[in-house]
Amino acid sequence: MLKSQLKSIMLAIGALAFAICLITMPTETLAASKRGVDIWSNTVFPSLLPFFITGEILIGFGVVHFIGVLFEPIMRPIFNVPGVGSFVWAMGMASGYPAGAKFTARMRQEGQLTQVEAERLVAFTNASNPLFIIAAVSVGFFQSPTLGVLLTVSHYGSNLLVGIVMRFYKANYISMYRKDAQQNIWKRAFKTLHHTRIKSNKPFGKLFGDAVIHSVQTLLMIGGFIIFFSVFSSILIEIGLADIGSQLIETIFLRFNIPEKLALPFFTGIFEITLGAQQISGYINEPMIAKAILVSLLLAFNGFSVQAQVASILAETDIRYMPYLLGRILQGIFSAGIVIIASPYLMALSPKPIGHAIAVEAPLQSSYWFSLLYQAGPIITLVGLSSAFILCALRQLK
Template sequence: MNPFLKTIGLAAVTICLTILLIYFPDEALAASLRGLKMWGEVVFPSLLPFFITAELLLAFGVVKFLGVLFEPIMRPLFNVPGAGSFGWMMGMASGYPTGAKIAARLREEKQLTQIEAERLVSFTNNSSPLFIFGAISVGLFHNAALGLLLAAVHYGSNMIVGVFMRFYKIREEKSVEYQAKTKNGSILIQALKQMHATRSKDPRPLGEILGDAVLQSIKTLVMVGGFIILFSVIVQLLHLVHFTVLFSKLFEGIFFLLGIPISLGVPFFSGLFEITLGATLISDISTDSLLPKVILVSFILGFNGFSIQAQVASILAKTDIRFFPYFFARVLHGIIASILTVILYKPLYLNHGITGSELPVATQPADSFFANAFQQLTSIGPFVTIIFLWLGFLLFYKAKKTGS
């Protein structure tokens, strides 16, 4: 694209956004507050412990330890080093954009090549179990049994994406030399030695490591919060100028051919921008069957939404990891998830004899745990957010004062 035309286009979009903000100030403020509430109550307090833990595990060499142990699994399955297992597991446990954050850190530490990092990012940005079971299945659909189906589809399709992406640029890569040697001892001993060697290279005292972990995590989450608020406002403004209704017509034709109610067009288009908003609107639509709504929710969970994709792009921008492989994988994830939903809908949902909000015994403990955890998080989340924001300010002020 011509750089001059790109400049004109970006300027025009920004000017239009500014005009809409001036024309709809009340609606923009309400949308901004909704985004801020979601970030302060759920996103910040739920992701902060995982971000801090990830930084500490990297500093203490535990990721190197896992890398040696899981190399025999991750290399043949996903064609990435064993250290990628850390990003995969943390991504599933904590949700987006943890996978991108960890992949970027591993790339910065030269534990991954550029191509390996791009492969890792493509399948480690999952939705968390807390969001799937607590927010989506219980909070929006009021049907906890959906959690099992959505989780199986989401994580299963993402693993398929990872296997598919193992072939990405396989002829061009030059892998990092694998350093662990097992001929002089067991793989566990070698893993421990690698962990100790990594920890010994870091001269920082424990207090400084902990402070840096907290500060870096808060900085990343503040950036995430900014994107959540921004896209909350953008989606609301697009709805006010009927842009959402106009472009949703493109999907209504496809939905008609697929047998999906066309009334789901607008909610689906909204979900392409922001997952929570799209899932909320989809759950509010009345349909004869639940299957079409579950198919679309599975797609937008896999697609991540432009809001999360913007967060990932911002994290990757600090490295040489390219964004397009991640975007391609998101589209692929959404398509595979939709197909798996159709295949698994009967065995994982209908065969339980579920009607309405009935909950099968097999899934009750897990669903109840995540639903209760989500409810507790929304009650104590704001206090956690405020406390750590204040702590982050103090750490930032101390670092600036020490530096000067």
């Protein structure tokens, strides 16, 4: 009872303190809010919306179940999850976080995954997409394509290792895997696809409308978390708590011979990956290997903003959050190790030393794909929001 009351008091004090900071620092919080809205409307929404809608349609038509049957003999021995995990993994890597968590939760709701299998899957399918790693971080922030290769190898390589390790999570758990799963696999796959489509019994218009509405709702939630943590990290910097946190990180950096100057941007990146990676790239005189390790850690950890998004998505199911957090810690260790091992070979192959990268002030504008996305992004966002609003209005009228 006392513990519960103390928790209530602490939460109330924290919320009140945050509200006071919003009132006393309107300029800083407004700028942070605009930065969060800019990231969401120009990049996150237009890049994730097509994947979310397509994924919902593929699930409705039974294509995911078809893929699940085909990939069961591969996913089960390696990761100890059903074949539908291959779809979740591919969508998670292609579209970026939190797509892996979203489709894992959806597969759990569809009954394609057990609770333990879903917890194994969500631990390694929530990854950053290659466009962000290569175009935004490596080319945009660091002006180094070689760094992009290094971060991509470390990120997805560590992702694979986490999946292999997590196959032993609750190893004694008895799954619904059938021993005869490899018999007549193509016939069973087509039969599963057909039965899933018939069971859904939705016309394409209804299915597409549901896909748009659900995807926009999820993206609105993601946008709220992005804006909140953008403001929250800005407040921490303004009131000096970020400096205190960075001092604690400095003591850890000293043990691993990492420059102390990188502690503050790394602390910022723990809350907001994009801002942290950009600030780390600004220290052009520090060793690139140290900066590469820190950025790989941030990408693997996902940041508190993404973790809050994942926790919110998982809250709609019985999937527990702790296996996902364990996966982030493991991936951070594996990712840093891969950077240390692979960097000498990539540096030797690079025509320009990776340590000579130069940071720029407007990183997203230096990448062709991000520049194109920034031009078309607001239009896609407006069309997506308008479509969802019109569909909801029409259904209410009916």
